[in-house]
Amino acid sequence: MNRVFAFYCLLMISVLAYANHRGYVFSNIFDSQSHAGGSANHYHK
Amino acid sequence: MAGSKVKTFDCPACGGVVSLRAAGHSITAVCTHCSSVIDTANDNFKIILKHHQNERETDIPLGAKGVLDHVKWEVIGYVEKRDISGDAFWEEYLLFNPYFGFRFLVHGDGHWNLARVLKRDIRVNDLEPGVFLDDQEFHLFYRSTSIVEYVKGEFYWRVRKGDKARYADYIAPPRMLSVETSKQERTLSLSEYLLPGEVEQAFGVSLPGRTGVAPNQPPAFANTAPRIWWITAAALLAAFLVQINIGGQENILSRSRLHIEPAIVPKSLSTPVFYVPRRANLVVEGSAPLTNNWMDIDLSLVNDNTNTAYSATQAFEFYSGVDGGEFWSEGSTQGETWFSAVEDGTYRLVVEPSSGAVPPEGMDLLVQVKHDVPIWGNFWFIVVFILVVPLYVAWYRRYFEHRRWSNSDYAPTLNRVQWDE
Numbered sequence: 054m055n056r057v058f059a060f061y062c063l064l065m066i067s068v069l070a071y072a073n074h075r076g077y078v079f080s081n082i083f084d085s086q087s088h089a090g091g092s093a094n095h096y097h098k
Numbered sequence: 099m100a101g102s103k104v105k106t107f108d109c110p111a112c113g114g115v116v117s118l119r120a121a122g123h124s125i126t127a128v129c130t131h132c133s134s135v136i137d138t139a140n141d142n143f144k145i146i147l148k149h150h151q152n153e154r155e156t157d158i159p160l161g162a163k164g165v166l167d168h169v170k171w172e173v174i175g176y177v178e179k180r181d182i183s184g185d186a187f188w189e190e191y192l193l194f195n196p197y198f199g200f201r202f203l204v205h206g207d208g209h210w211n212l213a214r215v216l217k218r219d220i221r222v223n224d225l226e227p228g229v230f231l232d233d234q235e236f237h238l239f240y241r242s243t244s245i246v247e248y249v250k251g252e253f254y255w256r257v258r259k260g261d262k263a264r265y266a267d268y269i270a271p272p273r274m275l276s277v278e279t280s281k282q283e284r285t286l287s288l289s290e291y292l293l294p295g296e297v298e299q300a301f302g303v304s305l306p307g308r309t310g311v312a313p314n315q316p317p318a319f320a321n322t323a324p325r326i327w328w329i330t331a332a333a334l335l336a337a338f339l340v341q342i343n344i345g346g347q348e349n350i351l352s353r354s355r356l357h358i359e360p361a362i363v364p365k366s367l368s369t370p371v372f373y374v375p376r377r378a379n380l381v382v383e384g385s386a387p388l389t390n391n392w393m394d395i396d397l398s399l400v401n402d403n404t405n406t407a408y409s410a411t412q413a414f415e416f417y418s419g420v421d422g423g424e425f426w427s428e429g430s431t432q433g434e435t436w437f438s439a440v441e442d443g444t445y446r447l448v449v450e451p452s453s454g455a456v457p458p459e460g461m462d463l464l465v466q467v468k469h470d471v472p473i474w475g476n477f478w479f480i481v482v483f484i485l486v487v488p489l490y491v492a493w494y495r496r497y498f499e500h501r502r503w504s505n506s507d508y509a510p511t512l513n514r515v516q517w518d519e
Contacts, residue, residue, distance in 0.1 A: 054322040055329060058487055062333035066340055069480045073344045076378035076470070078438040079479040 109134060110145050119161065119174040120194045124252035128175075130160070133250065135258045147258045153250060154178075157205070157305055158191055160251045164300030166212055166292070169198050173301075175251030182243040182262070192253060200254060203297065204289060208305070209312035210297045211274065211289035220286065222266070222277055227508055229268050229275065231288070236268035236275045238508045239313045244278070267313055274314035291315055311502040318498040319491045330488045337480050345472035346378065352467040356449060358386075360456040364396075369447040369465055371402055378470035380437040382447065385464045388416040388431045395463075396450040397435055401443045410435045436473075 072079065105121035108114070114131030118124055118138060125139040126146065135147040158164075162173045175192030188206035195201075202213040222229050227238045246261040263280040272291035277284065291314050294305050317323070352372040359365065374380070386393050392415035399408040412435045418427035451463055503509035 054319065055325050058322070058326060059329050059333075061487065062329060062336075062484055065480050065483050066333065066336050069337055069476055070340045070344050072476050073341070073346065073473060076346075076439040078379050078436045078473055078475065080475045081436055081438040 107141075107143055109136065110143055111136075111148050117161075118252055119172055120196075120200075120252060120254070123194070123200075123254050124174070125254060126256050126258075127252040128250045130250060135249070138252065146256070154248060156189070156191075156250075158203070158297075158301050158303055162301045162303070164297075164302070166193075166201070166203070166296070166300050167290075169195055171195050171198075171201060171203075173203075173251070175253045176249065177246060177253075177257060178248040179244045180247055182245055186240075186242075187247075192251065202287065202289075203292075205305075207310055207312065208294060208308035209315060210292040210294055210305075211312075211314070212292055213274075213276070213287045213289040216286040216288055218286075219284070224266075227510075231275055234270050234273075236270045236273070237510060239267045239269045239274075239506045240508070241266040269314045271314045271320075272316040289314065310505070311498060313502065313505070315502065318495050323491060323495060326488045326491055330484060333484050334481060337477060337484065341472070341474070341477040345474075345477070346470040348471045349469050350466060351380075351469045352447070352465070354447075354465045356451075356463045356465060358451050358453070358456055358461045358463055360458060360460065364450045364452040366448055366450045367463075368449070369467070371444050371446045372467060373444050374440055374442050374469060376442045376470075377439060379473060380440045381468040381471045382410075382412065382435045382437070383432065383466045383468070384412055384414070384435075384449075385432040386414075386451075386453075386461055388414070388429075388453075390417050390419070391415065391454045393433070393451060393453045393463075395433070395452075398448040398450075399437055399440065400446055400448055401441070402446060403443055407448075408437050408440060410437065436471075 103121060105118040106115050107118070109116050109129040109131060111134035112129060112132035114129055116127055116129050116136065118127060121138075125137065127136045127138045128134070129136060130153050133153065134145055137144045137146050156176050158173055160173050160176065163170060165171070171193035172195070173191050174194045177190045177192070178187070179190065180187045186206065188204060191203040191205070193201040193203055200215070204211040204213055220229060220231055229236050243262055243264050246257060246259050249257050249259060261280070263278045265276060265278045268275040268277070274289040274291075276287045276289065278287070291312065294308060297303075298305050319326075351374065352369055354369040356367040356369070358367070380399065382397055382399075384393075384395055393413065395412040397410045397412055401407070412433040414430050414433035416427070416429040416431045418425065420426070447465060447467060449463070449465060453461070
């Protein structure tokens with residue numbers, strides 16, 4: 054169990070490092086109203 | 099089993115054949131046909147108690163052989179007991195090996211224990227909630243009187259239905275010390291908790307599942323708990339170091355002052371173009387001199403080369419006044435919007451503001467665009483995901499101990515549940 058948890062922690066730290074490096078904002082993933090996620094749409098105006 | 103000889107004789111009550119698997123050790127046998135209790139201390143085979151009851155099926159049949167604790171045992175006797183209050187019921191299988199003697203395989207509510215009788219005596223004070231054995235403290239768990247409900251097989255002591263004994267169970271999971279006092283003697287036995295799978299595998303039988311928590315069942319996450327907080331602390335420190343080293347080098351890409359005219363239909367305004375040097379997050383900060391007013395801004399971060407846009411909305415409001423001679427305010431004249439993972443390139447920010455009331459002379463909206471801002475929200479997000487595991491373990495251990503001690507009248511305070519159990 055401790056090994057599994059240690060691996061899980063490593064995974065979480067890796068996710069943090071990757072997200073910070075790539076500029077992902079976790080809170081935006083769950084914020085359906087802002088639509089300020091990583092995907093871009095074509096601009097029509 | 100090497101060295102084990104089965105001796106047979108005819109039951110003096112019913113004439114059925116009775117087998118003695120531990121001949122020379124057993125002094126009592128119960129006829130498997132009529133359940134009469136027979137004295138087997140000598141070859142006279144006198145009837146101690148005559149019965150006419152049917153034989154009951156048991157999870158592990160008499161004569162079954164299995165290896166437990168690296169020793170091959172044979173089941174030679176079976177006793178059913180219940181607490182005199184009727185709250186508890188359990189079974190005791192008597193195991194025999196000619197070289198290692200006797201053991202008890204005790205079963206209750208799907209939980210199993212392998213017990214051996216201690217040949218030494220220890221000081222037990224009924225007024226104290228614990229006893230010490232080999233420098234280990236055992237906590238009093240239960241104290242009552244047991245009564246024998248059913249017996250079959252053979253035994254090295256006199257046993258029959260209706261026998262009563264006072265008993266006290268002291269626990270130090272996964273061990274349990276039981277003190278049984280009858281008219282004749284006091285017996286101390288030390289039990290070790292077994293997983294049902296171990297018993298199933300040993301005797302090749304299928305056993306009922308566990309219900310509830312046994313008195314000496316090992317604590318939940320017993321092997322995990324001592325180190326889990328050290329791992330958590332190390333992980334949080336590592337996450338903090340990652341955050342401050344790969345957390346972003348904040349720089350300002352654009353500062354603009356956009357003038358908002360009073361208009362019925364919101365008008366689009368655009369900042370000058372700015373260059374995003376590498377893929378990272380962008381933060382747009384907007385501020386306006388609001389007084390008892392609100393502002394909603396539709397934001398479009400448009401890539402000038404590809405004409406693709408990241409869209410978002412920003413809303414803020416500010417209200418203030420004087421109530422009962424005291425100044426009050428709520429809200430803010432500033433808003434902040436995060437754009438996630440914006441690709442490098444040349445961008446402009448198109449804003450479409452709308453407000454509750456724009457003064458006739460218009461209103462200035464200040465827009466600032468920051469790039470690669472440290473995202474502490476990401477750090478706290480990961481902290482929560484890491485902490486949820488040890489917090490669950492801690493909660494479940496307390497819950498488990500609460501369930502264990504809910505069956506006892508002698509529950510210690512839960513603060514006594516140590517992490518290093």
